[in-house]
Amino acid sequence: MRRSERLHAVSEMLRRSGTHGVSAERLAREFEVSVRTIKRDLAGLANSGAPVWSRPGPNGGYGLAPSASLPPITLSPAQAVALMAAASAASDAPYADLAAAGIRKIVDVLDPGTRARADELADRIWIDAAPSSSRAVRSALEEALSEQRVLRIRYTSAEGNTTTRDVEPVLFASTGGRWYLVGWCHLRDAMRWFAVSRIERASVTRIPCRGHTVEEVGEPPQNARSVHR
Structure with missing residues (x-):
């Protein structure tokens, strides 16, 4: 997770903690991350103008003043629950952490009556989500794609062969209930699909990608579509 994304996520967690x-x-x-890193993040938020407060002592902690909240948003209970269900069911999707944080932010500023009805409806939806890959791996993949930097991964194939590869990320794809990172593999000198669940470690290098395009991946299936449609 990039520091800018982590700062946003930290501020959301502070806001949701309320007065506690x-x-x-x-x-x-x-x-x-380390406690030292978190304290640097908290100082960075405060220096940027975020109304961060702290309380010392054994039961102390950090929070965000109510002035940092969004104004009321108009959604029906069903719309609110649809957002929550979509995020919960796709916890292994790219940028899922950021999506969940955004949805929580929206739900928290609904009017009390709508929020209560949404909470009651949400209790009637159960999701048995498959375990997702580690947050560290997903964050590295997301950052590499967003910043178009070469990604170094430790990958174990379906046959059990483990290799370390440098990959230029091109896109994320979901098919057959599994997420893949599609990118140009330096080891094979070709476009390859990597199951995210089989990526054991990942780190973002400082090497920029060379500009491989989505078109190089090939034609998508007829029923495939991008998420903005």
């Missing part, structure tokens, strides 16, 4: 606040240790566990 949340400890630096819990934030560090949530975002898989």
